[in-house]
Amino acid sequence: MIVRQVGPLRQKVRAWKRAGQSVGVVPTMGALHAGHLSLVDAARAACDRVIVTIFVNPRQFNSPEDLANYPRTETRDAALLAPFEVDAIFVPDPDQVYPAGFATNVSVSGVSEGLCGAHRPGHFDGVATVVSKLFGMTGAERAYFGEKDFQQLQVVRRLVADLDLDVEIIGCPTVREADGLALSSRNARLDTAARAAAPALYRALQDASEALVAGAPVAPTLAAARAAILAGGYAEVEYLELRAEDGLAPLEQADRPARLLAAAWIGGVRLIDNIRL
Known part of the structure; x- marks a missing residue:
């Protein structure tokens, strides 16, 4: 009703x-x-x-x-x-x-x-x-x-x-397509090429998360993830940051429950995603 x-x-x-x-x-x-x-x-x-x-x-x-x-x-x-x-x-x-x-x-x-x-x-x-x-x-x-x-x-x-x-x-929890792209109402605005490339954002977050959990330093790991997102077809990475899960304070090392959060532009559409460490 x-x-x-x-x-x-x-x-x-x-x-x-x-x-x-x-x-x-x-x-x-x-x-x-x-x-x-x-x-x-x-x-x-x-x-x-x-x-x-x-x-x-x-x-x-x-x-x-x-x-x-x-x-x-x-x-x-x-x-x-x-x-x-x-x-x-x-x-x-x-x-x-x-x-x-x-x-x-x-x-x-x-x-x-x-x-x-x-x-x-x-x-x-x-x-x-x-x-x-x-x-x-x-x-x-x-x-x-x-x-x-x-x-x-x-x-x-x-x-x-x-x-x-x-x-x-x-x-x-975030619901994802089979290829990892987080569901969003904005996904409908992606053209065919952008939709095919869009999962690069989640893949980069996954790879960075695994590296950080294994003890990799934050700054170069995030720089590599940013480069991977751009190489995957995104036009701009608006932000890619490691933040404390409780309170969202910026972190220089993954020493507590944290989230890796990103926003990036592809095909004229702004997409956001995050992954828990």
């Missing part, structure tokens, strides 16, 4: 909670793929009621062109969700999220800095603001996010901890 207004959604949630039922939410921007559906599956397994939100959030786009080009596939998305029997698909009208006079911005420092935060100014403010809204609108006790957007996941966790929000954040 598609719901577009906050009032009717809250009526549903109140009724569920009166019946003692737990509520999970999977926030998305639509253009659903198997990665999103794995989050829905996880929510369905753990919660009595599941809400999937679909909202293309203008505040987390840095480019009007990128916002305009983002795929909007509501009918297809609803069909993909049908087998999961979700209890509500919340597709809020824009004025439900950002009504006239809206003047609040939620900003999370620290974990939002560097990586995507350095290259997409204001992006994580947009994420934190809309996630705060969606948590308030849905009243969910659990929220499900993919680890592919690992910095985003850390921003949301910090937001919830700092503001004492009563929602548990569940991070779910």
Whole structure:
């Protein structure tokens, strides 16, 4: 069932909670793929009621062109969700999220800095603001996010901890194609040649991760990985960094749980990925 207004959604949630039922939410921007559906599956397994939100959030786009080009596939998305029997698909009208006079911005420092935060100014403010809204609108006790957007996941966790929000954040593993490419709504924008070359990013991360775990020095290992990504067909490596898994502090050696994170451009499309050491 598609719901577009906050009032009717809250009526549903109140009724569920009166019946003692737990509520999970999977926030998305639509253009659903198997990665999103794995989050829905996880929510369905753990919660009595599941809400999937679909909202293309203008505040987390840095480019009007990128916002305009983002795929909007509501009918297809609803069909993909049908087998999961979700209890509500919340597709809020824009004025439900950002009504006239809206003047609040939620900003999370620290974990939002560097990586995507350095290259997409204001992006994580947009994420934190809309996630705060969606948590308030849905009243969910659990929220499900993919680890592919690992910095985003850390921003949301910090937001919830700092503001004492009563929602548990569940991070779910990245879902990949058979050739290793992380699933992303942006993959649909790759032409045939770019799609064939795109797995070079994951291969380079794998090779670098194995080297670092074996004790290789960080700087030359990352330099070799960057070169491999470019040689594999990418036009630009925006960043490739080793960060602590908890807190995302930059690391000069792999001496604690860490993530190798990268963003790179191929065929005019920006792809991100990460791998845990």
